[in-house]
Amino acid sequence: MTIAPETVGELREIAARYPQSRSALLPMLHLLQSSEGFVTAEAIEVCADVLDISAAEVSGVATFYTMYKRRPVGDYHVGVCTNTLCAVMGGDLIFERLKDHLGVGNDETTDDGKVTLEHIECNAACDYAPVMTVNWEFFDNQTPESAVALVDDLAAGNVVTATRGARVCTWREAERVLAGFPDDRADDGPAAGPASLAGLKLARERNWRAPEPSSESTTGDAIAADQAAKSSRTESDVAVAASPADTADSAGPKSDSNSDGKAPDAGGTH
Numbered sequence: 642m643t644i645a646p647e648t649v650g651e652l653r654e655i656a657a658r659y660p661q662s663r664s665a666l667l668p669m670l671h672l673l674q675s676s677e678g679f680v681t682a683e684a685i686e687v688c689a690d691v692l693d694i695s696a697a698e699v700s701g702v703a704t705f706y707t708m709y710k711r712r713p714v715g716d717y718h719v720g721v722c723t724n725t726l727c728a729v730m731g732g733d734l735i736f737e738r739l740k741d742h743l744g745v746g747n748d749e750t751t752d753d754g755k756v757t758l759e760h761i762e763c764n765a766a767c768d769y770a771p772v773m774t775v776n777w778e779f780f781d782n783q784t785p786e787s788a789v790a791l792v793d794d795l796a797a798g799n800v801v802t803a804t805r806g807a808r809v810c811t812w813r814e815a816e817r818v819l820a821g822f823p824d825d826r827a828d829d830g831p832a833a834g835p836a837s838l839a840g841l842k843l844a845r846e847r848n849w850r851a852p853e854p855s856s857e858s859t860t861g862d863a864i865a866a867d868q869a870a871k872s873s874r875t876e877s878d879v880a881v882a883a884s885p886a887d888t889a890d891s892a893g894p895k896s897d898s899n900s901d902g903k904a905p906d907a908g909g910t911h
């Protein structure tokens with residue numbers, strides 16, 4: 642085993658944070674990305690061992706989420722949002738310019754191991770489109786020129802600070818934070834900018850407030866009654882859904898059903 646005993650100890654520490662230990666899988670994978678550089682085959686095995694689940698279950702999670710990588714990532718993961726709004730505001734142009742400038746394609750790393758480029762989906766930062774991320778820190782209102790300057794700074798080892806966040810660390814350091822081991826950067830930089838707060842400012846100026854909840858929906862009795870009604874509906878839905886199969890079983894062999902499990906049409910057109 643090449644995974645250090647200290648890392649395995651921290652994996653167990655993460656697992657102990659949750660009432661259901663398998664809930665710890667996501668931060669555990671982040672920790673292994675920090676220590677190993679990506680989700681290795683051994684990382685999958687050790688997660689399965691610590692959580693007492695199968696390697697297939699771990700692998701299913703690790704291959705579902707795009708933040709988990711199955712091959713080494715550069716010191717700086719550079720994301721370019723090419724979702725609809727960012728794309729029309731210049732995200733597509735930025736991505737093309739960076740591919741040319743760095744000499745890599747999507748999800749590829751420069752030869753010096755500094756930068757991995759990836760097009761990413763909407764980061765819920767559309768008010769600052771087009772948006773880029775570096776190790777998941779935001780860089781707002783980018784242009785092809787500012788994007789090139791940004792990756793050049795990263796490659797040169799210059800100190801780079803996010804538009805609404807902290808100074809940029811390495812990808813491995815950022816992965817450790819995502820695993821739940823904070824560093825000293827949490828309070829660096831602003832958390833929200835004027836565009837995100839415009840609605841709040843307007844509401845305060847005009848004294849707009851959310852409607853008060855009605856008394857009916859807030860009493861414990863009302864909530865309990867609502868839950869009971871939902872539960873009753875669910876049970877009756879199950880009963881209805883189960884009835885065709887019951888009928889089929891009692892009426893004859895399963896070969897009377899179609900291959901998709903439905904009963905044959907009354908008109909016998911199949």
Ligand code: FES
Binds near residue numbers: 725764772
């Ligand atoms: S479309 Fe880019 S952040 Fe939403």
